[in-house]
Amino acid sequence: DAKTTQPTSMDCAEGRAANLPCNHSTISGNEYVYWYRQIHSQGPQYIIHGLKNNETNEMASLIITEDRKSSTLILPHATLRDTAVYYCIVRVASPLGGATNKLIFGTGTLLAVQP
Protein backbone atom coordinates (compact mmCIF):
# COMPACT_ATOMS: atom_id res chain seq x y z
CA ASP A 1 0.00 0.00 0.00
CA ALA A 2 1.06 3.56 -0.64
CA LYS A 3 2.53 5.29 2.41
CA THR A 4 1.23 8.70 1.40
CA THR A 5 -2.11 10.53 1.49
CA GLN A 6 -3.03 13.17 -1.06
CA PRO A 7 -6.22 15.06 -1.90
CA THR A 8 -8.09 13.53 -4.80
CA SER A 9 -8.26 16.73 -6.81
CA MET A 10 -7.35 20.42 -6.81
CA ASP A 11 -7.94 23.43 -9.02
CA CYS A 12 -5.52 26.24 -9.75
CA ALA A 13 -5.78 29.38 -11.86
CA GLU A 14 -3.33 29.70 -14.71
CA GLY A 15 -0.34 31.84 -13.74
CA ARG A 16 -0.82 31.28 -10.02
CA ALA A 17 1.22 29.00 -7.79
CA ALA A 18 -0.09 25.47 -7.36
CA ASN A 19 0.57 24.00 -3.91
CA LEU A 20 0.03 20.24 -3.72
CA PRO A 21 0.10 18.73 -0.23
CA CYS A 22 1.13 15.23 0.77
CA ASN A 23 1.00 13.48 4.14
CA HIS A 24 3.55 10.76 4.92
CA SER A 25 3.33 10.42 8.68
CA THR A 26 5.02 6.98 8.79
CA ILE A 27 8.07 7.98 6.75
CA SER A 28 11.31 6.39 7.89
CA GLY A 29 14.57 8.24 8.43
CA ASN A 30 16.15 6.85 5.26
CA GLU A 31 13.18 7.42 2.99
CA TYR A 32 13.06 10.20 0.47
CA VAL A 33 9.96 11.99 -0.80
CA TYR A 34 9.58 11.74 -4.57
CA TRP A 35 7.11 13.51 -6.83
CA TYR A 36 6.03 12.33 -10.26
CA ARG A 37 3.27 13.57 -12.50
CA GLN A 38 1.31 11.87 -15.25
CA ILE A 39 -0.31 13.76 -18.04
CA HIS A 40 -3.27 11.89 -19.48
CA SER A 41 -2.28 8.54 -20.98
CA GLN A 42 1.45 9.28 -20.90
CA GLY A 43 4.17 7.74 -18.74
CA PRO A 44 4.82 9.34 -15.35
CA GLN A 45 7.38 12.14 -15.37
CA TYR A 46 9.89 12.60 -12.56
CA ILE A 47 9.63 16.06 -10.99
CA ILE A 48 11.75 16.31 -7.85
CA HIS A 49 12.79 14.49 -4.70
CA GLY A 50 14.18 15.38 -1.29
CA LEU A 51 15.14 13.98 2.10
CA LYS A 52 14.70 16.77 4.64
CA ASN A 53 15.91 20.00 3.12
CA ASN A 54 13.79 22.02 0.76
CA GLU A 55 14.65 21.42 -2.88
CA THR A 56 14.16 23.44 -6.04
CA ASN A 57 14.72 22.68 -9.69
CA GLU A 58 13.55 24.10 -13.00
CA MET A 59 10.16 22.46 -12.65
CA ALA A 60 9.14 22.87 -9.04
CA SER A 61 10.00 23.37 -5.39
CA LEU A 62 9.60 20.80 -2.65
CA ILE A 63 8.98 21.90 0.91
CA ILE A 64 9.34 19.20 3.58
CA THR A 65 8.23 19.92 7.14
CA GLU A 66 10.79 19.69 9.90
CA ASP A 67 9.24 16.49 11.30
CA ARG A 68 9.14 15.11 7.73
CA LYS A 69 5.56 13.95 8.14
CA SER A 70 4.27 16.06 5.29
CA SER A 71 5.46 17.95 2.24
CA THR A 72 4.22 20.37 -0.40
CA LEU A 73 5.06 20.46 -4.07
CA ILE A 74 4.95 23.98 -5.46
CA LEU A 75 4.58 24.81 -9.14
CA PRO A 76 5.36 28.53 -9.05
CA HIS A 77 3.45 29.65 -12.14
CA ALA A 78 1.01 26.96 -13.25
CA THR A 79 0.16 26.66 -16.93
CA LEU A 80 -2.52 24.64 -18.69
CA ARG A 81 0.16 22.08 -19.56
CA ASP A 82 0.62 21.38 -15.85
CA THR A 83 -2.82 19.75 -15.72
CA ALA A 84 -1.99 16.19 -14.66
CA VAL A 85 -2.18 13.64 -11.86
CA TYR A 86 0.57 14.30 -9.32
CA TYR A 87 1.93 11.41 -7.27
CA CYS A 88 3.79 11.76 -3.99
CA ILE A 89 5.88 8.67 -3.15
CA VAL A 90 8.19 7.81 -0.26
CA ARG A 91 11.06 5.57 -1.13
CA VAL A 92 14.46 4.44 0.06
CA ALA A 93 16.98 5.97 -2.33
CA SER A 94 19.71 3.36 -1.96
CA PRO A 95 18.41 -0.14 -1.30
CA LEU A 96 20.56 -2.34 0.87
CA GLY A 97 21.40 -5.95 0.11
CA GLY A 98 19.98 -5.89 -3.37
CA ALA A 99 16.50 -4.96 -2.24
CA THR A 100 14.05 -3.90 -4.90
CA ASN A 101 13.58 -0.16 -5.05
CA LYS A 102 10.12 -0.04 -6.51
CA LEU A 103 7.83 2.96 -6.64
CA ILE A 104 4.54 2.48 -4.82
CA PHE A 105 1.95 4.78 -6.36
CA GLY A 106 -1.27 5.82 -4.71
CA THR A 107 -4.09 7.42 -6.66
CA GLY A 108 -2.45 10.88 -6.65
CA THR A 109 -3.94 14.37 -6.95
CA LEU A 110 -5.58 15.48 -10.17
CA LEU A 111 -4.50 19.09 -10.63
CA ALA A 112 -6.73 21.00 -13.03
CA VAL A 113 -5.26 24.34 -14.14
CA GLN A 114 -8.05 26.67 -15.18
CA PRO A 115 -7.63 29.43 -17.81
Added chain:
Amino acid sequence: ETGVTQSPTHLIKTRGQQVTLRCSSQSGHNTVSWYQQALGQGPQFIFQYYREEENGRGNFPPRFSGLQFPNYSSELNVNALELDDSALYLCASSIDRGNEQFFGPGTRLTVL
Protein backbone atom coordinates in the same frame (compact mmCIF):
# COMPACT_ATOMS: atom_id res chain seq x y z
CA GLU B 1 20.24 11.41 -25.27
CA THR B 2 17.40 9.04 -26.17
CA GLY B 3 14.76 8.48 -23.53
CA VAL B 4 12.90 5.31 -22.67
CA THR B 5 11.02 3.86 -25.60
CA GLN B 6 8.35 1.16 -25.68
CA SER B 7 6.76 -0.87 -28.41
CA PRO B 8 4.16 -1.35 -29.59
CA THR B 9 2.11 1.71 -28.68
CA HIS B 10 -1.20 -0.11 -28.75
CA LEU B 11 -2.09 -3.79 -28.92
CA ILE B 12 -5.33 -5.75 -29.06
CA LYS B 13 -5.38 -9.42 -28.08
CA THR B 14 -8.01 -11.97 -27.22
CA ARG B 15 -8.38 -13.94 -24.02
CA GLY B 16 -5.95 -16.83 -23.74
CA GLN B 17 -3.38 -15.40 -26.12
CA GLN B 18 0.20 -14.46 -25.25
CA VAL B 19 1.80 -11.03 -25.64
CA THR B 20 5.34 -9.61 -25.59
CA LEU B 21 5.97 -5.96 -24.84
CA ARG B 22 9.35 -4.31 -25.39
CA CYS B 23 11.28 -1.56 -23.69
CA SER B 24 14.53 0.18 -24.56
CA SER B 25 16.11 1.81 -21.54
CA GLN B 26 17.66 5.24 -21.51
CA SER B 27 21.33 5.32 -22.46
CA GLY B 28 23.53 4.39 -19.51
CA HIS B 29 20.70 2.88 -17.46
CA ASN B 30 21.13 -0.71 -16.25
CA THR B 31 17.87 -1.16 -14.34
CA VAL B 32 14.41 -1.63 -15.81
CA SER B 33 11.14 -1.78 -13.90
CA TRP B 34 7.73 -2.71 -15.28
CA TYR B 35 4.41 -1.39 -14.03
CA GLN B 36 0.77 -2.09 -14.86
CA GLN B 37 -1.71 0.77 -14.74
CA ALA B 38 -5.41 -0.02 -14.86
CA LEU B 39 -7.82 2.74 -15.80
CA GLY B 40 -8.19 5.30 -13.01
CA GLN B 41 -5.49 3.73 -10.83
CA GLY B 42 -1.87 4.48 -10.10
CA PRO B 43 0.78 2.24 -11.65
CA GLN B 44 1.38 -1.09 -9.88
CA PHE B 45 4.86 -2.62 -9.74
CA ILE B 46 5.25 -5.89 -11.65
CA PHE B 47 8.99 -6.61 -11.44
CA GLN B 48 12.43 -5.11 -11.81
CA TYR B 49 15.52 -6.24 -13.68
CA TYR B 50 19.01 -5.18 -12.69
CA ARG B 51 21.96 -6.21 -14.86
CA GLU B 52 19.92 -8.99 -16.52
CA GLU B 53 18.68 -10.54 -13.26
CA GLU B 54 15.20 -10.24 -11.77
CA ASN B 55 15.53 -8.05 -8.71
CA GLY B 56 12.15 -8.16 -7.07
CA ARG B 57 8.58 -8.84 -8.02
CA GLY B 58 5.21 -7.42 -7.13
CA ASN B 59 1.98 -9.29 -6.53
CA PHE B 60 1.56 -10.66 -10.06
CA PRO B 61 1.11 -14.32 -11.08
CA PRO B 62 3.87 -16.33 -12.80
CA ARG B 63 2.23 -15.88 -16.20
CA PHE B 64 3.83 -12.41 -16.08
CA SER B 65 7.49 -12.93 -16.91
CA GLY B 66 10.33 -10.85 -18.17
CA LEU B 67 13.81 -10.66 -19.58
CA GLN B 68 16.59 -8.14 -19.66
CA PHE B 69 19.19 -8.28 -22.41
CA PRO B 70 22.93 -7.43 -22.33
CA ASN B 71 22.15 -3.98 -23.79
CA TYR B 72 19.70 -3.54 -20.85
CA SER B 73 16.61 -3.48 -23.01
CA SER B 74 13.79 -5.57 -21.63
CA GLU B 75 10.71 -7.60 -22.49
CA LEU B 76 7.53 -8.25 -20.56
CA ASN B 77 5.69 -11.43 -21.49
CA VAL B 78 2.16 -12.25 -20.42
CA ASN B 79 0.72 -15.70 -21.07
CA ALA B 80 -2.91 -16.83 -21.01
CA LEU B 81 -4.25 -13.30 -21.22
CA GLU B 82 -7.29 -12.42 -19.14
CA LEU B 83 -9.73 -9.55 -19.58
CA ASP B 84 -8.33 -7.89 -16.44
CA ASP B 85 -4.90 -7.67 -18.07
CA SER B 86 -6.23 -4.79 -20.13
CA ALA B 87 -4.13 -1.84 -18.97
CA LEU B 88 -1.34 0.59 -19.75
CA TYR B 89 2.02 -1.16 -19.29
CA LEU B 90 4.84 1.14 -18.32
CA CYS B 91 8.54 0.57 -18.38
CA ALA B 92 10.95 2.71 -16.36
CA SER B 93 14.73 2.74 -16.42
CA SER B 94 17.27 4.03 -13.94
CA ILE B 95 20.99 4.14 -13.26
CA ASP B 96 21.23 1.32 -10.74
CA ARG B 97 18.35 0.52 -8.42
CA GLY B 98 18.49 3.51 -6.13
CA ASN B 99 18.08 6.41 -8.48
CA GLU B 100 15.08 8.14 -9.96
CA GLN B 101 13.21 6.14 -12.57
CA PHE B 102 12.41 7.55 -15.99
CA PHE B 103 9.30 6.21 -17.66
CA GLY B 104 8.49 5.39 -21.25
CA PRO B 105 5.19 6.35 -22.89
CA GLY B 106 3.66 2.95 -22.22
CA THR B 107 1.92 0.25 -24.23
CA ARG B 108 -1.87 0.18 -24.13
CA LEU B 109 -3.01 -3.46 -24.10
CA THR B 110 -6.64 -4.33 -24.70
CA VAL B 111 -7.79 -7.91 -24.12
CA LEU B 112 -11.11 -8.86 -25.70
